[in-house]
Amino acid sequence: MHHTEHADRGEDTGAQADRSADTGSTEKVTGRHRAPERRRLPRTRALLSATPFRIGSVATVVCCLGAVAFVESRAATTAPIEPTPAGLLAERAAEAERQPASRATERAPEPPPAATPTPTAAPSTPTAEPTAARTAVARASRKPARPTPVAGLTQAQMDNAHTIVQVGVRMEIPRRGLVVAIATAMQESNLYNLASGVLPESLDQPNQGVGYDHDSVGLFQQRPSSGWGSVADLMRPAYAAEQFYSALLEIAGWQEMSVTVAAQSVQISAFPDAYAQHEQRATTVVGALV
Template structure:
């Protein structure tokens, strides 16, 4: 810009010395101002600096499906659940088998030997056919859960135990677990019961009018105990 201004001043000075073209005194100043407003000769027309275009909004990115590793499936052996109720054997009904199960479970909790379990089952088979019986002589017994009615004096329950003989209250004896516990407790009081026959051990507890009747149930009682133990 300085060189341009110098050229303007030089031209003005020549004009000032020419007598035929007098210039106004302020001409130099006006031309200098005009030149100052002109772009420098070396300044080329510059394009505006490129601006980075704003990023184009993209669609919502979709998740690229990933291939999951294939896992070999191994077959898991199905464990058969033990039935909650014992399966009847020896020709028993489900109700009879349930009662037998109760008798055996009580015996196991009392650490009664296997032979004692057979004695108990054979006794209940003879006395009540393995049903929890109320007594027609004791109307009170009918107020408790029962599976039939017997008429052998005031005998009640699986073992046909008599409240009048001191086995317990009607309410207690109508509970199969209690009746079984009382039977085992009496059996343990018999000296040498394990060396007796099944019918002999049962008779020692029950004092029945038919002492040999229990023998007929020994085989079935053994089968039932075998299925429950």
């Protein structure tokens, strides 16, 4: 029995030896249940324990960490650059050109605030300052002051004579015709603008006295009934003078006639020779007005 058990155990031991041998060969191939690193630990620890190796390893690790941090911060802070539109580039260029002017040390003075215009009447003549020639023309065309009476006339008589002469100058009547007109008015109304006592409507017009020679009115005592004009018109000195000159121009050769004949040709008076006595004074008045 004992021999048998030993034999069996021997066989078992042999079998186990065989399996161990097989297993060992297999483990050598696959590395199962082996720890080769443990057998190498002493060499690794020796290397790590060396001072130069430790310093180099630490420096390498620090450099790697710094590189990684730099790359990450660069990626985080750098934004992708987008293309700039052409219109924005042009606007930036224009802004760049304007910048130097805004930074200039000398700037143009700002215009003063506009004053509130004061309503005024529109000028009838240019506002520019007149020259000496323009001033002379303005003075010549200005209405003259009331003329100074001459030849014993009153101011009212001189004003009426002035009106008669002005109308004649406007109608381009020769100087001789002006004297005839003044002499006629001296004889007819004594150079006063008279109303008529027989024409009540003439009294409503501006007048300087009243006459009673039929319906004769005004400076030249012209009669409305004879076709000279209306009472209101004939009571205006300028209109009455114009009517007289128009009738004088219709007389052929009046310029060669005497003052009396020329005046009588217009007036057809009952006293034809009465005008001659006023010729000298009429000439003086015309000389003072022309």
